[in-house]
Each structure stands twice: as structure tokens, then as C-alpha cells.
Amino acid sequence: MxxxxxxxxxxxxxxxxxxxxxxxxxxxxxxxxxxxxxxxxxxxAGLFNPITGKKMVKTWMADTLFPYLHEFYRQEEIKSGEKFFFPMPLYRPFLSVEEQNEWMARSAEPLYADYIEAVYTSSSFAHVRDPFGGLLLKQCGYLSTxxxxxxxxxxxxxxxxxxxxxxxxxxxxxxxxxxxxxxxxxxxxxxxxxxxxxxxxxxxxxRPLKGETILVEANLQENIIVNRGVYIVPGLHAGEWRVGATYNFHDHDPGITTEAKTELEEKLAELIDTPYKWKSQEWGLRPTTPxxxxxxxxxxxxxxxxxxxxxxxxxxxxxxxxxxxxxxxxxxxxxxxxxxxxxxxxxxxxxxxx
Ligand SMILES: Cc1cc2nc3c(=O)[nH]c(=O)nc-3n(C[C@H](O)[C@H](O)[C@H](O)COP(=O)(O)OP(=O)(O)OC[C@H]3O[C@@H](n4cnc5c(N)ncnc54)[C@H](O)[C@@H]3O)c2cc1C
CATH class of the missing domain: 3.50.50.60 (FAD/NAD(P)-binding domain)
Structure with a gap:
């Protein structure tokens, strides 16, 4: 045998x-x-980001998980000779002067120092709606899954x-x-x-948690992920961006929905000020636990x-x-x-x- x-x-x-x-x-x-x-x-979309959630706090075990994942995917790229791991900064626009001040203070805390690249106090990235500036995070990026x-x-x-x-x-x-x-x-x-x-x-x-994303074509700055309400992550081809994602615990039906498309497009319009072309939409079920x-x-x-x-x-x-x-x-x-x-x-x- x-x-x-x-x-x-x-x-x-x-x-x-x-x-x-x-x-x-x-x-x-x-x-x-x-x-x-x-x-x-x-x-x-393959995003990894150590500072997440509405309250923007360090994710569980970030200090262990993030150094490990960088080494793991880099080694696998070397072994396979293929390119799929893209570390790059993540930019989160501020919504107010208060938020700007809060992050100016937090950036001095040792707890966050390893993850903050810069705090901008005025608009800094083309086509991003960021009148109050924003937070540029490091140790982020995406895996082309x-x-x-x-x-x-x-x-x-x-x-x-x-x-x-x-x-x-x-x-x-x-x-x-x-x-x-x-x-x-x-x-x-x-x-x-x-x-x-x-x-x-x-x-x-x-517990399945349904998620949907859309793929769009837009003229946005390469080598940066923008994230507020939705993330905008580079797609497989130049000029393509994956925008996501929705979170729906109640719908387990296969297939894409117009509700998700509308939600993502509305959030995208709040985040960028340049036209884009919708290309396609995807759905999947995340395996979550209580x-x-x-x-x-x-x-x-x-x-x-x-x-x-x-x-x-x-x-x-x-x-x-x-x-x-x-x-x-x-x-x-x-x-x-x-x-x-x-x-x-x-x-x-x-x-x-x-
Ligand atoms: C829209 C969306 C966006 C997401 N974005 C991100 C993100 O940006 N960053 C991130 O970290 N995570 C993201 N996730 C979550 C991430 O995708 C999941 O955490 C992860 O993919 C789960 O992987 P898995 O291998 O456990 O399950 P799966 O991806 O479901 O893989 C299971 C595999 O097992 C196979 N299989 C199952 N049963 C059998 C069987 N009996 N026989 C043979 N084969 C079988 C399936 O066909 C499948 O190939 C996202 C998820 C969704 C839906």
C-alpha cells in the first residue's frame, strides 16, 4: 500500500x-x-494590515504574525520563482481635524511606532478624497491569492x-x-x-460570512492601498483595482447581488474623485468563528x-x-x-x- x-x-x-x-x-x-x-x-483581495477596525487598533498578535508572514511569502516567492507578494503602504484618509490630532498623538506611542510610516495633515495623494490628510501605515500590502x-x-x-x-x-x-x-x-x-x-x-x-468585491479600472497611484469604508487594492493587471468588501452574515445564497455593488460603489465614490469603469464582481464565503x-x-x-x-x-x-x-x-x-x-x-x- x-x-x-x-x-x-x-x-x-x-x-x-x-x-x-x-x-x-x-x-x-x-x-x-x-x-x-x-x-x-x-x-x-489578499490585503494584510496590522491596524484595523473602526477603532483602528493593532490586530490580535500583530507583532508575531506580521514579521512571520513577510518572511513566509517572500521565501515561497524565491522557491517558486513566481511573484505574488506585494508589501506596500496603506493610506487611510482622516475624516476630521480631531482624528488628525488623535493620530499625531498616537504616532508617538511605542505600541504603534513600528506600524506608522507618516501622518499627513493636508491632502497628499492624487485622486484620493483626503482634505484632512491621513495616516500612512507600514507592514501592510497584499497577497495576489x-x-x-x-x-x-x-x-x-x-x-x-x-x-x-x-x-x-x-x-x-x-x-x-x-x-x-x-x-x-x-x-x-x-x-x-x-x-x-x-x-x-x-x-x-x-459560520459563513458572505463577502463581495468589484473590479474596476481607474487611474490611481500605483504602489499604495487606500482604505476607508472600502479598500482599493491593485488587481492582477495594471490599471485594475479590487474594491471591497461587503460583510453579510444573513445571505448564504450563491452569486453576486446588486445591493453589494451599490454599497461598494457608494463607498468608492466617497473615497476617490476620479472616474472609474466597473469590470466585474465576485463573491465568496469567509469561514468565521464565534x-x-x-x-x-x-x-x-x-x-x-x-x-x-x-x-x-x-x-x-x-x-x-x-x-x-x-x-x-x-x-x-x-x-x-x-x-x-x-x-x-x-x-x-x-x-x-x-
Ligand atoms: C470577498 C472576500 C474578500 C476577502 N478579503 C480578504 C483579504 O483582503 N485579506 C484576508 O486576509 N482575507 C480575506 N478574505 C478572507 C479569506 O479569503 C479567508 O480567510 C481564507 O481564504 C479562508 O481560506 P480557507 O483555505 O480556510 O478556505 P477556502 O478558501 O474556502 O478553501 C477551501 C478549499 O477546500 C476545498 N474543499 C473543501 N471541501 C472539500 C472536499 N470535501 N473535497 C475537496 N476539496 C474541498 C475548496 O474547494 C477550497 O478550494 C476575504 C474573503 C472574501 C469572501
Whole structure:
């Protein structure tokens, strides 16, 4: 019987980061992925930004996650010879003089010093509506997600095995010390499925959060991301920009909506003062969790069945570091941070079928 060290189910951002970590350690892997064009990972604008939210505070674990992700994606670019990682400053226009003053003060705090490039007190960027100036943040940028996933896929094809199919659960035999799938044995299987569930983890509270983006053509300054209400991130081709995103917990229907298009266009008009041409619209479902933390760990009854999910709105910044955390837990017995451990949900949501 053929054997591998790991079977991975799903190759979005989660499965790709796991594959990179395992291949870098020389492990034999089989990846099963049924690519769908609107998977969360493929429609994501790929933005990473350490200062976020309405209150603009440092994101959870930013001091660990951001240095790690820069190194991770840069190394993968070198290995693959492909370009998909674009660090660049992010500009957030101020809405008032009060906000301007607040950031002048905050920029002196050591907590924010590593992330603030400059505070502008007057309009500073062409075609951006910024009469009060704005905040220029560093350690930001975007990952061009589809080229990244494709580059990792090529690596898996060369160094491991790739199966383009939906996992057929009836062909997966799970035992205490490993699994067998269609004649291939592995000590562990890792489910990196996003919002699609399998029978082993259908009790885990992954809540789909629908998001939509539009692609526009506009004459905007290259090498900068603008973000206020919506983000404007460079698209795959010069002159193209991805504008997003919406957040809708109630609509899980497949497809784009006119409501989302209207919302994004209204917010875009508030942010820039130059004409643009609408090109297309995308939608996807983000895999979120009630406490907004990822989910890592094993099935309550089958230690060889593992999950890496719950990446919510921040798959680009969370997957590099937490894929290493998961490998170190599996291979070196280094315990998981309680905030990401699946154990936190076992007592609430899991009932043994026995
Ligand atoms: C509109 C939008 C914009 C976003 N923007 C950003 C952003 O700017 N920055 C950011 O960090 N995050 C962003 N996100 C969130 C980000 O996309 C997610 O955090 C991340 O992509 C989740 O990755 P994943 O690998 O867990 O899931 P997915 O991307 O859903 O990947 C799962 C993969 O597993 C496959 N799969 C599932 N079940 C099976 C099965 N049984 N058999 C075979 N294959 C299977 C699927 O086909 C898919 O390929 C955005 C999301 C959306 C929807």
C-alpha cells in the first residue's frame, strides 16, 4: 500500500500554507482539492494590515504574525520563482481635524511606532478624497491569492501528489492511528475546507460570512492601498483595482447581488474623485468563528483527524504562522494556544454518537 505522511483536504490559503510547511520539512503529502472559482481564498483581495477596525487598533498578535508572514511569502516567492507578494503602504484618509490630532498623538506611542510610516495633515495623494490628510501605515500590502495558490499547487505536483476531486467520504477509513483513502495510508489527515464541512467536523461552529468585491479600472497611484469604508487594492493587471468588501452574515445564497455593488460603489465614490469603469464582481464565503479565532486541533475521538479552519476575514495574515503552530503541535508535541485550540468548542458543541 502507498503511504504518505499527511493527507490534506482543501487547498485554499489554509491548505496551501500547510502544504508549504510540510514540503519545507521534506514530508510526503497528498493534497485533495476540488477547485472552485469562488472559493474564499481565490476571491480575497489578499490585503494584510496590522491596524484595523473602526477603532483602528493593532490586530490580535500583530507583532508575531506580521514579521512571520513577510518572511513566509517572500521565501515561497524565491522557491517558486513566481511573484505574488506585494508589501506596500496603506493610506487611510482622516475624516476630521480631531482624528488628525488623535493620530499625531498616537504616532508617538511605542505600541504603534513600528506600524506608522507618516501622518499627513493636508491632502497628499492624487485622486484620493483626503482634505484632512491621513495616516500612512507600514507592514501592510497584499497577497495576489490566485497566483500564490497556483504556485503552491505546482510545487505540490512536483514534490508531492495532487488529486483534483471532491473527497469521497465513504472511501476514507479512519482508524485510531491513521487513515486510508483509496489505497493510500497516512498517519494524519488535515481538513482545510473553509466553509464546506465534512462529517468529522460538521459540529464545529464555522459560520459563513458572505463577502463581495468589484473590479474596476481607474487611474490611481500605483504602489499604495487606500482604505476607508472600502479598500482599493491593485488587481492582477495594471490599471485594475479590487474594491471591497461587503460583510453579510444573513445571505448564504450563491452569486453576486446588486445591493453589494451599490454599497461598494457608494463607498468608492466617497473615497476617490476620479472616474472609474466597473469590470466585474465576485463573491465568496469567509469561514468565521464565534470568537474570531482560528480553529486548530484534532477530532475528539480520532487523533489522526485534524482541522485547520476558522480563518475568517484574515486568512492571509493568519495562515503562515498558524500552519507552523499546527506542525509543531503535531510533530513536536508543543501545546496549542488555548485561544485557537479546538478544545474550546468541544465541550459546547460536541456530542459523542455512542
Ligand atoms: C470577498 C472576500 C474578500 C476577502 N478579503 C480578504 C483579504 O483582503 N485579506 C484576508 O486576509 N482575507 C480575506 N478574505 C478572507 C479569506 O479569503 C479567508 O480567510 C481564507 O481564504 C479562508 O481560506 P480557507 O483555505 O480556510 O478556505 P477556502 O478558501 O474556502 O478553501 C477551501 C478549499 O477546500 C476545498 N474543499 C473543501 N471541501 C472539500 C472536499 N470535501 N473535497 C475537496 N476539496 C474541498 C475548496 O474547494 C477550497 O478550494 C476575504 C474573503 C472574501 C469572501
Amino acid at each position: 502507498q503511504t504518505v505522511d499527511y493527507i490534506l483536504v482543501g487547498q485554499g490559503l489554509a491548505g496551501s500554507a500547510m502544504a508549504v510547511q510540510l514540503l519545507n520539512r521534506g514530508r510526503k503529502i497528498l493534497v485533495i482539492d476540488q477547485p472552485i472559482h469562488n472559493s474564499s481564498s481565490r476571491v480575497a 490566485t497566483p500564490y495558490i497556483e504556485a503552491v499547487r505546482k510545487r505540490i505536483e512536483q514534490e508531492g501528489t495532487m488529486l483534483y476531486e471532491q473527497l469521497e467520504e465513504e472511501h476514507l477509513h479512519v482508524e485510531r492511528d491513521g487513515v486510508i483513502y483509496k489505497g493510500i495510508r497516512a498517519p494524519r489527515i488535515i481538513f482545510c475546507q473553509g466553509t464546506r464541512t465534512s462529517k468529522w467536523f460538521n459540529w464545529v461552529p464555522i 470568537d474570531r479565532r482560528p480553529i486548530l486541533g484534532s477530532h475528539p475521538e480520532f487523533p489522526s483527524v485534524i482541522i485547520f479552519n476558522g480563518l475568517g476575514t484574515k486568512g492571509v495574515s493568519l495562515t503562515p504562522y498558524f500552519s507552523e503552530v499546527l506542525v509543531r503541535w503535531m510533530e513536536n508535541d508543543i501545546s496549542l494556544n488555548k485561544l485557537v485550540d479546538i478544545d474550546r468548542y468541544k465541550s459546547v458543541y460536541w456530542t459523542s454518537p455512542k
